[in-house]
Amino acid sequence: MYVELDGQGPRYAQLIRSLKSAILEVRLAPGSRVPASRNLANELGISRNTVLAAYEQLQAEGFLHARVGSGSYVADIGNRLPAPPRVGVVPVAPLSDYARRALNASDGAFVPGHEHKGLRYNLQYGVPLTNPALASAWRREINRAVERAEFDYPDAQGLPALREQICDYLARRRGVTASADDVLVISGTQQAFALASRALLDDGDSVVLEDPHYRGARQIFAAYGARVRGVRVDDEGLVPSALPNQARLAVVTPSHQFPTGALLPLARRMELLEWAARQHCWIIEDDYDGEFRFGGRPLAALKSLDRDGRVIYIGSYSKTLFPALRLGYMVLPASLREAFRAAKWLEDRGSNTLEQAALAHFMATGGFERHLRRAAQSLRARRAAMLAGLRKHAGEALEVVDSNAGMHLTAWLRSGTHADCERLAAHARERGLGLYTVAPYSLRTAARPGLLLGYAGLPPADIEAALRLLGRCLRETGLLA
Ligand SMILES: Cc1ncc(COP(=O)(O)O)c(C=O)c1O
Incomplete structure (x- = not known):
């Protein structure tokens, strides 16, 4: 034996x-x-x-x-060798419709970064700006929070101290007036979409997304079983005259259209609000990177114009701090507060108390805004390197949309097809450059082929080198003379 x-x-x-x-x-x-x-x-x-x-x-x-x-x-304890698996047999308990749609919508992309191995430079959107000063400040805040921690379940709506800080911040920086009761602390924008699905949508309801749009939104609403409809976007953002006649919810990015970068003008904002009032439709304002503007006129959030209580404002700390934190917030119209709080409580009993407490203190003592100023400086330098590199190495092949904000740029191919753009991205990958097309962010075939270029994850010198490599790839694929 x-x-x-x-x-x-x-x-x-x-x-x-x-x-x-x-x-x-x-x-x-x-x-x-x-x-x-x-x-x-x-x-x-x-x-x-x-x-x-x-x-x-x-x-x-x-x-x-x-x-x-x-x-x-x-002893005979009823233990038997398991029967060998039968090939091709349907599982005993079939998956739900939701699970099938979720699997379909998520493409199995659960671990970020796995496809980046072997890349010398990665211009992927969403890679965070990392900064050693933030890491040490955050370590201090977490230690402090642990020493003072309450170990019971948190308030499912979010720590009152953090909600107060969020209100103060929004009033000063985004023109949004809210009370701590209007705020729901969540684990990132993605949870806001999930809660909105549960609290606002019934089977087959329509959700309007800008087209192109953020894939995280499309995936979750599609998985939920909503009818997802795209609305055209032009150089000024969402085109209100293209909005459909019937919808339950619209998700918009007025401060920095994702991914084109357009800033929605005031007149369009008013049209959008009037449309929502006529349709009895809710609006989610995804203000994902409204903090980072590098010039031009900052516009207050759409929420600041909301007189009817139709706009649900979402802020996330994924861009201002780091995505691993999984913290964000919603500012809810009074009529929705209770329903969203109940949905959040049922879903996870509230977000992590330690991190909320650390964040509340970081915000109250000025550390957060000091960090934002530093981050904005770094992003400004990276963005300048990106614009200069694109002009120098790719200007004749790419038309760059300079949106003066955020952590990414879009660049359209001056001539060429979607297939050319895919070919360019595939060739760049072979050369060690991570390059990503805009096409997957659209419901319908995008009007123009283009690239979504993230610049937060690379220092300026690497951005310059990456764009030199991009120029070479454009020539090698025949897209630049
Ligand atoms: C348009 C948009 N909204 C929201 C987010 C943030 O999502 P989360 O808060 O779930 O990390 C991102 C991050 O990439 C984004 O691009």
């Missing part, structure tokens, strides 16, 4: 573990005799008493039974 001790803890416990797994895995069949204690002790180089003690324990637990004068036998 093959018995192996794992070396962890007392020998008698090791032997019990080893025999139990042999019985449970049916390497020792029901009814078979286990070796005499003396033999097993010799084989394993342990004392006979240890073996006897282990056998006794296994008898007491019902794994073995002793027959007087003839030794110990493996």
